[in-house]
Amino acid sequence: MTVFAAEQQAAKVPGIVLSDGNVIPQVGLGVLRIDDEGVVPVVKSALELGYRHIDGAAGYNNEAGLGRALAQSGWNGKVTDAVSKLADERGVDAQQLAQQRRAKLWVTTKLKDSEQGYDSCLCAFERQLGLLGLDYVDMYMIHWPTPFDWRSSETWRAMRELQESGRVRTLGVCNFMPADLERLYNETGQWPAVNQIELHPTWQQREVVAFCKQHNIAVEAYSPMARGADLNAGDGTIERIAAAHQVSPAQVILRWHIENGTIIIPKSVHAERQRQNLDLFNFALTPEEHAAIDALDGPTRAGHDPATFTYA
Structure with missing residues (x-):
């Protein structure tokens, strides 16, 4: 895909205005x-296709x-060989171009649970920023609430300092249930801008979504397709909707998320699937189709329970 085509595709993706x-x-x-070596071609492919949002974490062990x-x-945001070449082609200043490109990209990373706490968070962030090779990250998140070893308020104080210094733009949390969010607010006086949770047609977490x-x-939403399990949900419901629109079942589920106003971070290591996962804006679900997917909600999560799990 050409640079121009990638920018056109990126422009189709809506922006969600945060608090x-x-x-x-x-x-x-x-x-x-995705391992540390394998993540390089995957991310490069996504950027070439028009992705302008990458969701990482210290716990994934691939920040470098x-x-x-x-x-x-x-x-x-730095003048690399790739930027210098592009600047020459466009006849523009390389440093200015590097900064403009960085401003268009959203990079998220998350703190390891074992590094929660005030001092440990600040130290961890320095390491993570160095591994990423960035001057700032767009969002820094507490990865799990760990209610059995609660340190979120001290961690949040450190994260707020990082935000005030300009090295973090947005503060968020992952896997926080309403009780966790309320406890964080009561102790810090602040709600996070984003809560990243497991969310897909068969695990819709309506109480959490409503509270947020x-x-x-x-x-x-992470695992927006339940790691692939929801592609066949509802005794063929997703597949029938996909056939009606001549799209893939994955695109149907992701379109459902889009129409709900949910931010989504589908994962694929294959360029063609990455392309499909971004190509969600040339069709729309009918009200009946959207309701049919709503009706797939169930009682079983695909991942871990935030009340008991830690991502050390």
Whole structure:
């Protein structure tokens, strides 16, 4: 895909305005369970296709690889070979172009649970920023609430300092249930801008979503297709809708998320699937189709329970 075509595709992705005024692209790339070497071509491919939102974490053990991918693709805000070449082609200043490209990209990373706490968070962030090769990250998140070893309020104080220093733009959390969000607010006086949770047609977490909307917390879905399990949900419901629109079952599910206003971070290591996961804006579900997917909600999560799990 040409640079121009990638920019056209990126422009189709809606931006979600957060409570802090920042705007996050509604579709991003997840990089969980990709090793440090393998993540480089995956991220480079996504950027070439028009992804402008990458969701990483310290716990994924691939931040260094993500940093290399950003540098090699010319998206880390620095004058790399890729940026210099593009600047020459366009006849523009390379440093200015590097900064403009970085401003268009949203990079998220998350703190390891074992590094929660005030001092440990600040130390961890320095390491993570160095691995990523960035001057700032767009969102820094508490990965799990760990209610059995609660340190979120001390962690939040450190994260707020990082935000005030300009090295973090937005503060978020992952896997926080309403009780966790309320406890964080009661101790810090602040709601996070984003809550990233497991969310897909068969696990819709309506109580959590409603609570987040009530408090102007944007909802971001990981495992938006239940790691593929929901592609066949509802005794062929998804497949029938896909056939009606001549799209893939994955695109149907992701379109459902888009229409719900949810931020999504589908993961794929294959360029063609990455392209499909971003190509969600040439069709719309009918009200009946959307309701049929709503009706698939069930009692079983695909991932871990935030009340008991820690991502050390």
